[in-house]
Amino acid sequence: MAEAATQPLLRLEEVGRDFDVSRPWLNRVLEGDPRLLLRAVDGVSFEVRRGETLALVGESGCGKSTVARLIVGLYEPSRGRIVFDGVEITDPGARAETTRARRRMQMIFQDPYASLNPRWRVREVVAEPIRVLRLASSEAEIEARVAELLAQVGLAAEDGEKYPHEFSGGQRQRISIARALSGRPGFLVCDEPTSALDVSVQAQILNLMTELQEQLALTYLFISHNLAVVSHIADRIGVMYLGRLVELAPAEELFARPKHPYTRMLLDAVPDLAMSGKARTPVAGEVPNPLAPPAGCAFNPRCPHANDRCRSEPPALLPAGAAAVACHAVEEKRI
Amino acid sequence: MRSALARIWDHDLAYSFRRSPITVAAAALTLVCVAGALAAPWIAPHDPFDVATLSLNDAFKPPMWVDGGDAAYPLGTDDQGRDVLSTIIYGARISLGVGVASVIFALCLGVSLGLVSGYVGGQVDAFLMRLADIQLSFPAILIALLVDGMARILLPADSHGEIAIPVLVFSIGFAGWVQYARTVRGSTLVEKNKEYVQAARVIGRHPFAIMLRHVLPNVMGPVLVIATIHVAVAIITEATLSFLGVGIPPTRPSLGTLIRVGNDFLFSGEWWITVFPGIALVVLVLSVNLLGDWLRDALNPKLR
Amino acid sequence: MSGPLLEVKGLRVEFPTRRGTLVAVDGISFSIAPGEVLGVVGESGAGKSLTGMAVIGLLEPPGRIAAGEIRLEGERIDQLPYEKMRRIRGRRIGAIFQDPLTSLNPLYTVGTQLIETIQTHLDLAPAEARARALALLREVGIPAPESRVDHYPHQFSGGMRQRVVIALALCAEPRLVIADEPTTALDVSIQAQIIQLLKRLARERGTAVMLITHDMGVIAETADRVAVMYAGRIAEIGPVREVIHAPRHPYTVGLMGSIPKVGAGVGKRHARLVQIEGAMPRLNAIPAGCAFNPRCPKRFERCLRERPGPLPAGSNLVACWLHVHG
Secondary structure (H helix, E strand, O other): OHHHHHOOOEEEEEEEEEEEOOOOHHHHHHHOOOOOEEEEEEEEEEEEOOOOEEEEEOOOOOOHHHHHHHHHOOOOOOEEEEEEOOEEOOOOOOHHHHHHHHOOEEEEOOOOOOOOOOOOOHHHHHHHHHHHOOOOOOHHHHHHHHHHHHHHOOOOHHHHHOOHHHOOHHHHHHHHHHHHHHOOOOEEEEEOOOOOOOHHHHHHHHHHHHHHHHHHOOEEEEEEOOHHHHHOOOOEEEEEEOOEEEEEEEHHHHHHOOOOHHHHHHHHHOOOOOOOOOOOOOOOOOOOOOOOOOOOOOOHHHOOOOOHHHHHOOOOOEEEOOEEEOOHHHHOOOO | OHHHHHHHHHOHHHHHHHHOHHHHHHHHHHHHHHHHHHOHHHHOOOOOOOHHHOOHHHOOOOOOOOOOOEOOEOOOEOOOOOEHHHHHHHHHHHHHHHHHHHHHHHHHHHHHHHHHHHHHOHHHHHHHHHHHHHHHOOOHHHHHHHHHHHHHHHOOHHHHHHHHHHHHHHHHHHHHHHHHHHHHHHHHHHHHOOHHHHHHHHHOOOHHHHHHHHHHHHHHHHHHHHHHHHHHHHHHHHHHHHHHOOOOOOOOOOHHHHHHHHHOOHHHOOOHHHHHHHHHHHHHHHHHHHHHHHHHHHHOHHHO | OOOOOEEEEEEEEEEEEOOEEEEEEEEEEEEEOOOOEEEEEOOOOOOHHHHHHHHHOOOOOOOEEEEEEEEEOOEEOOOOOHHHHHHHHHHOEEEEOOOHHHHOOOOOOHHHHHHHHHHHHOOOOHHHHHHHHHHHHHHOOOOOHHHHOOOOHHHOOHHHHHHHHHHHHHOOOOOEEEEEOOOOOOOHHHHHHHHHHHHHHHHHHOOEEEEEEOOHHHHHHHOOEEEEEEOOEEEEEEEHHHHHHOOOOHHHHHHHHHOOOOOOOOOOOOOOOOOOOOOOOOHHHOOOOOOOHHHOOOOOHHHHHOOOOOEEEOOEEEOOHHHOOO
């Protein structure tokens, strides 16, 4: 029993996902093109502990959204395993247990305008998980629960009668949160939930999410490209680049002592609101084409510390103090 | 109740409707045609199919404003003494009935296949769309003729009269499912990637439930426009088939059959037997078409 | 050069609809000096993009300028006929929009688009125009421009495309550039590069820049002065350091407090983000008096009745009755 409590809620082991982006078969045959495989996620391993908020950050194309979708089952992994609450949910033979385990996780999406069915009333939207998971036995019970959830996210019970288009972006995200919570999940995967919102609305939603986490003992996996947002909500942060996890550290550690060169570059790129006039190291280059990633460490073309080993051997995620870093230079203590 | 009516009146769609006199006229005309057709037994001055009331003495009477006309037969009579006005009203009923029924059939078939094709994707999609492509290379009339011909061969000869209408509905419907399927497939492909569908998948809903309850309501918009215009096309197709002699038999004629039958007398001077059903057909189809045009523009978010 | 490059006084942009007239921008005034970067910041619906569109004359009908004046180098441009405005656009005012993907025509090479714009506004022979295009590409930081000038837009990455758009905006040597969310669609590391580029170009060429964005961080790094917009009005305008570190208007205070920051003493266990209750009013429901009053923690009776005009408060101008005594 004590073991179950200390066991991580979610564990990913060398998870990978490839997408076949080859041209249509006929074109390939006629023009002699090779098959093109996009390695969206490559060898990612991490754990999420109960009650914590783990953030995954990175720029577009780094694979963080793909990881989120692999966890909730929208994609199947090409390699690796995912274990949720003791159940291996990537095991094709354990369908029934996987379905049962997945009931305890829900997802919140980025686009408040596309994540609610425009033809459904809000109360139907929020009640859907309750019905599907058969958590209530009568209509009256469902109605009461929907009203309770709407109040919990800061909306009124009457809002249940309206349609999504009658609400603002921030309110729609609240509805999405209410929907996610109605299935009584313990684990929420949040895919950039505030990126499409104005900054003052974002503050409301982030505060709401933090409160709900305390009230309901939730665990969050929070995906974002915005390091500042993540600093306000995360316990631990994982940095991804071109499908790989390059650094994983407690939040304070990451911001105080970033180790991976990419993490340092990302932190440096965050606009300086304090206007301290600090000198910025010039940012070099752009994210390479994911269809033709560099050999060795994916970051080596942009890295000021790259050596020959970096150009040939992909680094493994190794502990470095309180953090875990995938960098030869860090391992060799060059930086 | 009052406020609900007020809201409907005030809705953008109703506003656009009110603003276009042509559309209002077309809608009124369609309503008149539909109401008239439905109420045929009560409003037709005579029952043209009751053999007992017919008399060959009344045959070939011209319309009432022409010399020799009779006020009892306002648009004249045909070669069997049947009142042309009454035959038009009953004929419109059959034309409309066949038109609407075949559209409903085509809609159900096309929308379901389009939904499945778009949502499931892969081999199923490829197969269905190839079927659609193959069918599109045949003209609709030809397909309807083919289906009709096969039915005549396969079914016993004496039942032809009774089954003419269902066979016709099936053949016109079958000729027209592709446009629904393609449109719905396109919209489904778009909706499938939207996050509310992904949310439903995460919640654990069965793919059929997602297709039916989430995707379908969001792809029906363009379908309504296609259906309205298709009604007009279906009526014309039925008229064409009847004119060619493979549609509704003359015992209970549709407008197309009336035109065909009356065509034989056109050049011997009894023009009213074919012209009036022709005008009725044009009016019916035109008003439905105009209504469909308005609906398409009104529902197009880019034009608003 | 004396006098501001761009002067806007009492600008009012309206949208007549069948349910009444919506006022999207309600009587705003500001000016930009040559070589200065003015940031116009606000949340969605505040009217900042419409202000930019009004200045450059690209308001989509039925939107129209209902009142006010816009002066470019002393001449009025808000009432010019279409042809005259078309010649000013591009030649004296350049524009950079948010989405580099749709700002460039995918069917023409980058070089063709640049040369076409150059030749439209400047009387140059084709060879000179091409040389100028190459020089521009080099200036905006596109490596090996000779090989890239004949590439199509889809062959560039997002950040590179935005640099091309900046080159396009600058090719006729405009005096004013309107940049509407130029970095929003870009990754944060590319954002930093583009911000640096804009700053450098403004400084070197003496071009005035109107930088419209919702991102305060970008403003902090790039702008000299900033105007904070709310519900179609300017809440506060002043030097960037003042507005960010010592905001006077309660909305600006709330806005700055709600921005998540990275740094020491920040984190999950520390104070939660300041949040402003409620949301920006819709255009058809703007409150009487001060538009911010329903959400303002410091409102009093006068705020509900009278709309505050811009009042001096330190080096800023603030539209708030709290500062009526300067």
